[in-house]
Amino acid sequence: MEVTISQQPPADVAADVLVIPIFEGEDFSQGALAALDGRLGGILARMAGWKDISGKAYQSSMVPAEGRIAAARVATIGCGKRDAFDATIVRQVAAAAARRLAGHSASSAAFLLSGGLPDAAEVRGVAEGFVRGQYQYDKYKTGDEKTPEAESLTILTPAGPAAGPLEDAARIGRMVGEAANYARRLIDEPPSRMTPSNLADEAKALGAEFGLEMEVFGPEELQKLGAEALLGVSRGSAEPPRLIVLRHRGALGDSRTLAMVGKGITFDSGGLDLKPSNAMEGMKSDMSGAAAVLGAMRVIGALKPAVNVLGVIPATENMPGSRAIKPGDVLRAIGGKTLEVDNTDAEGRVILADALGYAQNLGATHIVDLATLTGACIVALGNDISGLMGAPQAWVDRVWDMAKVAGERLWQLPLPEDYKDLIKSEVADIKNVGGRAGGTITGALFLQAFIKEGVAWAHLDIAGPAFIDKARPYLPVGATGVGVGTLVDLTLGFAETPR
Ligand code: BES
Ligand code: MN
Ligand code: ZN
Numbered sequence: 001m002e003v004t005i006s007q008q009p010p011a012d013v014a015a016d017v018l019v020i021p022i023f024e025g026e027d028f029s030q031g032a033l034a035a036l037d038g039r040l041g042g043i044l045a046r047m048a049g050w051k052d053i054s055g056k057a058y059q060s061s062m063v064p065a066e067g068r069i070a071a072a073r074v075a076t077i078g079c080g081k082r083d084a085f086d087a088t089i090v091r092q093v094a095a096a097a098a099r100r101l102a103g104h105s106a107s108s109a110a111f112l113l114s115g116g117l118p119d120a121a122e123v124r125g126v127a128e129g130f131v132r133g134q135y136q137y138d139k140y141k142t143g144d145e146k147t148p149e150a151e152s153l154t155i156l157t158p159a160g161p162a163a164g165p166l167e168d169a170a171r172i173g174r175m176v177g178e179a180a181n182y183a184r185r186l187i188d189e190p191p192s193r194m195t196p197s198n199l200a201d202e203a204k205a206l207g208a209e210f211g212l213e214m215e216v217f218g219p220e221e222l223q224k225l226g227a228e229a230l231l232g233v234s235r236g237s238a239e240p241p242r243l244i245v246l247r248h249r250g251a252l253g254d255s256r257t258l259a260m261v262g263k264g265i266t267f268d269s270g271g272l273d274l275k276p277s278n279a280m281e282g283m284k285s286d287m288s289g290a291a292a293v294l295g296a297m298r299v300i301g302a303l304k305p306a307v308n309v310l311g312v313i314p315a316t317e318n319m320p321g322s323r324a325i326k327p328g329d330v331l332r333a334i335g336g337k338t339l340e341v342d343n344t345d346a347e348g349r350v351i352l353a354d355a356l357g358y359a360q361n362l363g364a365t366h367i368v369d370l371a372t373l374t375g376a377c378i379v380a381l382g383n384d385i386s387g388l389m390g391a392p393q394a395w396v397d398r399v400w401d402m403a404k405v406a407g408e409r410l411w412q413l414p415l416p417e418d419y420k421d422l423i424k425s426e427v428a429d430i431k432n433v434g435g436r437a438g439g440t441i442t443g444a445l446f447l448q449a450f451i452k453e454g455v456a457w458a459h460l461d462i463a464g465p466a467f468i469d470k471a472r473p474y475l476p477v478g479a480t481g482v483g484v485g486t487l488v489d490l491t492l493g494f495a496e497t498p499r
Contacts, residue, residue: 001130001131001134001149001150001151001152001153001174002151002152002153003127003130003131003152003153003154003155003170003171003173003174004152004153004154004155004170005123005154005155005156005157005163005166005167005170006110006154006155006156006157007156007157007158007159007160007163008156010032010036010069010071010110010112010156011035011036011039011069011070012069012070013070013071013110013154013156014070014071015070015071015072015108015109015110015154016071016072016073016105016106016107016108016109017062017071017072017073017074017075017101017104017106017108017109017110018065018069018071018073018074018075018109018110018112019074019075019076019077019097019101019109019110019111019112020033020036020074020075020076020077020112021076021077021078021079021093021111021112021113021114021116022053022054022055022076022077022078022079023055023079023080023081023082023085023114023116024054024055024056024057024078024079024080024081024082025055025081026055026082027045027048028042028044028045028048029045032112036069036074039068039069040063040065040068040069040074041068043063044063044074044076047061047063053076054078055078055079055080055081056078056080057078057079057080057089057092057093058077058078058092058093058096058473058474059076059077059078060075060076060077060078060096060097060100061075061076062074062075062100062104063075063076071110075097075100075101077093077096077097077100078093079093079114079116082116085114085116085117086117086407087117087121087124087125087404087405087406087407088407088408088409089407090114090116090117090121090122090125090126090129090407091125091126091128091129091132091407091474092129092472092473092474092475093129093474094111094125094126094127094128094129094130094132094133095129095130095132095133095474095475096133096473096474097109097111097129097130097133098129098130098131098132098133098134098150099133099473099474099476100473101150102133102134102136102147103147106150107148107150107151107152108150108151108152108153108154109130109150109152109153109154110153110154110155110156111126111130111153111154111155111156112156113126113155113156113157113158115158119157119158119166119169120165120166120168120169121169121405123155123157123166123169123170123173124169124170124172124173125173125407126153126155126173127153127155127169127170127171127172127173127174127177128172128173128174128176128177128180128407128485129173129177129474130150130153130177131153131173131174131177131178131181132177132180132181132474132481133474134149134150134181135181135184135476135481136476137184137185137188137476137478137479139185139189140190155170172488172492175299175302175303175488176299176406176484176485176488178298179295179296179298179299179481179484179488180295180480180481180484180485181481182294182295182298183288183291183292183294183295183479183481183483183484184291184478184479184480184481185479186199186202186287186290186291186294186479187284187285187287187288187291187466187467187478187479187481188284188478188479189284190284191266191267191283191284191317192267194266194284194287195239195266195317196234196239196240196241196242196264196266196315196316196317197239197240197242198266199242199244199264199266199287199290199313199315200216200242200244200315202294203216203244203246203294203313204216206246206294206297206298206301207246207301209301210297210298210300210301210302211301211304212246212247212248212297212300212301213246213247213248213249214244214245214246214247215244215245216242216243216244216245217242217243217245218240218241218242219231219234219240219241221243222241222243225243225334225354225358226332226333226334226336227243227314227333227334227354227358228331228332228333228354229331229332229333229334229339229350229351229353229354230243230314230316230350230351230354230355232325232329232331232341232350233265233271233316233318233325233344233347233350233351234316234317235321235323235324235325236271236272236317236318236319236320236321236322236323236324236325236344237316237317237318237319237321238319238321239266239316239317241314241315241316242264242313242314242315242316243312243313243314243315243354243355243358244264244290244311244312244313244314244315245310245311245312245313245358245362246293246294246297246310246311247309247310247311247362248297248300248301248304248307248308248309249308250304250305250306250307250308250309251306251307251308251495254306254307254308254495255365256308256365256366256494257308257309257310257362257363257364257365257366258307258308258309258310258364258365258366258367258368258490258491258494259309259310259311259312259359259360259362259364259366259367259368260292260293260296260297260309260310260311260312260367260368260369260370260487261289261293261311261312261313261352261355261356261359261367261368261369261370262287262288262289262290262291262292262293262294262311262312262313262369262370262371263286263287263288263289263290263314263348263351263352263369263370263371263372263373264287264289264290264313264314264315264316264351265283265286265287265315265316265317265318265347265348265351265372266284266286266287266315266316266317267283267284267286267317267318267319268280268283268286268317268318268345268347268348269283269317269318269319269320270318270320270344270345271318271319271320271324271325271344271345271347272320272324272325272326272327272344273327273343273344273345274320274345275345279375282467282469285372285466285467285479286318286348286372287315288370288372288462288466288467288479288482288483289369289370289371289372289460289462289466289483290313290315291479291481292370292462292481292482292483292484292487293311293312293313293370293487294311294313295481295483295484295487296311296483296484296487296488296491297309297311299484299488300488300491303492305491305492305494305495306495307491307492307494307495309491309494310359310362310364312355312358312359312362313355314351314352314354314355316351318344318345318347320344324344325341325344326341326344327341327342327343327344328340328341328342329341330427330428331350333350333353333354333357333450334353334354334357334358334361335357335360335361335450337353337429337430337449337450338428338429338430339353339425339428339429339430339431339432339446340425340426340427340428340430340431340432341431341432342425342431342432342433343432343433346432346433346443348371348372348373348443349371349373349432349443349446349447350432352369352371352447352450353446353447353449353450355369356369356447356450356451356457357450360451360452360455364455365455365456366395366455366456366457366494366497367451367455367456367457367458368399368457368458368459368460368487368490369447369457369458369459369460370460370462370483370487371459371460371461371462371463372461372462372463372466372467373440373443373444373459373461373463374387374439374440374443374461374463375439375463376436376438376439376440376443377439377440377461377463377464378463378464380413380440381411381464382464383464383465383468383470384409384464384465385409385410385411385464385465386408386409386410386411386460386461386462386464386465386482386483387410387411387412387413387440387444387459387460387461388400388403388410388411388412388413388458388459388460388461389412389413389414389415389440389441389444389458389459389461390415390444390448390456390457390458390459391415391448391456391457392456394456394498395456395457395458395497396412396458398458398490398497398498399458399460399486399490400412402486402489402490402493403485403486403489405489405493406485406486406488406489407485408482408483408485408486409465410460410486413440413441413444414441415441415444415445415448416441419434419438419441419442419445420445420449422434422435422438422442422445423442423445423446423449429449430446430449432446434446440461443461444459444461447459460483460486462482462483465480465482466479466480466482466483467479467480468480
């Protein structure tokens with residue numbers, strides 16, 4: 001879909017539909033909306049009086065314009081309360097509008113800014129949200145249920161001289177939206193079609209298309225690297241594991257390298273500690289961290305920012321085959337530390353131990369990892385908020401700030417020193433589970449044990465937001481593409497990261 005900005009007056013835009021955002025408790029008696037409603041003969045105000053139009057978040061209506069303005073019809077979309085409007089809501093409002101238009105013969109849409117945010121932030125959010133709202137996973141539907149995508153979105157900005165920054169904002173928004181949708185397609189793909197080798201092939205195609213350095217390691221190379229943790233988890237599966245590495249060297253004079261590490265369990269059965277059927281459902285999404293990294297690398301490959309970036313993805317299935325690792329097994333990760341596998345279902349942290357070690361061997365100075373790591377994080381924060389942990393605090397703060405810019409919701413959990421006792425092993429350097437209590441924290445503390453002194457590290461537990469089984473007005477059931485936006489903003493702003 002093409003996304004452009006325009007300073008045309010809203011009444012003059014010839015589009016299939018003109019979308020106008022409405023705040024709760026505000027009417028059509030003032031400002032730009034009053035002028036527009038005047039042209040429409042006061043229909044919007046009358047509909048508001050009938051409660052057919054309201055500013056309640058995501059409430060929508062469609063009104064034929066009958067030749068009174070250049071657009072064929074007007075769609076209103078509720079934005080909620082003006083003072084609650086932010087980078088998250090704007091994206092969701094735009095996505096809800098796009099979803100409302102799907103199937104309505106609206107191949108060109110124009111979107112009026114609400115003025116609830118600085119223009120550039122709102123343009124970014126509208127572009128990104130509208131693109132996200134087009135997403136449909138209909139690849140395996142053979143009937144005529146498929147709805148065509150809108151062809152163009154014109155974002156209407158206030159008249160003024162400086163269109164350049166707004167054009168950039170629209171472009172970033174569109175690219176992040178497309179990258180998130182790309183990540184969603186990888187996640188939504190059925191698990192036996194998105195195996196570790198297929199995921200690696202996707203990464204190769206991405207690397208080739210965008211000119212990224214790329215390496216993919218299979219079992220023999222992993223043996224040589226000493227990646228016993230990743231190899232161990234893969235042992236219960238007929239599918240061979242892959243370690244996927246993508247690299248963009250954009251700043252030869254900069255000693256810093258940002259590494260994004262994404263958990264790539266293409267299916268998590270639990271292994272010998274087999275999950276019950278209700279918990280196994282949806283476990284094709286256990287490579288959502290990997291998909292977010294690939295999505296972000298796509299934007300980085302296209303924009304080629306002056307930053308050194310690494311993408312590292314350990315990919316395997318977690319299956320209970322006859323060669324599977326057993327509770328009580330000990331594995332040696334890259335870097336030499338040993339870990340005891342107490343529970344084979346805590347496999348994400350095990351494969352990440354190798355990936356974090358490898359990223360540091362390649363010179364990572366700043367790491368952010370994304371993983372659908374713990375069910376406990378869903379219990380703590382629900383399906384809309386990711387867990388954030390890490391050290392030093394300045395780096396955690398930076399991730400927090402960039403997530404805010406991207407409109408992604410996070411909440412920080414602590415990493416208390418004394419909780420490390422919970423994952424002490426009798427036989428190895430560390431064990432992979434610490435009991436039910438504080439499960440998200442002990443998961444993160446396990447990862448932290450594989451981070452070297454002086455390396456900045458942040459961990460995002462995206463178990464809740466990565467994949468949802470209840471649709472929202474702005475989101476269908478399935479993969480969400482969470483994390484892509486935060487990674488892109490973290491990268492584009494990396495040069496300004498305080499040292
Ligand atoms: N992939 C799961 C975590 C998960 C659960 C993600 C639900 C998304 C939705 C992870 O590998 C896992 O199984 N974690 C265990 C850890 C436990 C054994 C310490 C969990 O959360 O139960
Ligand atoms: Mn598991
Ligand atoms: Zn898992």
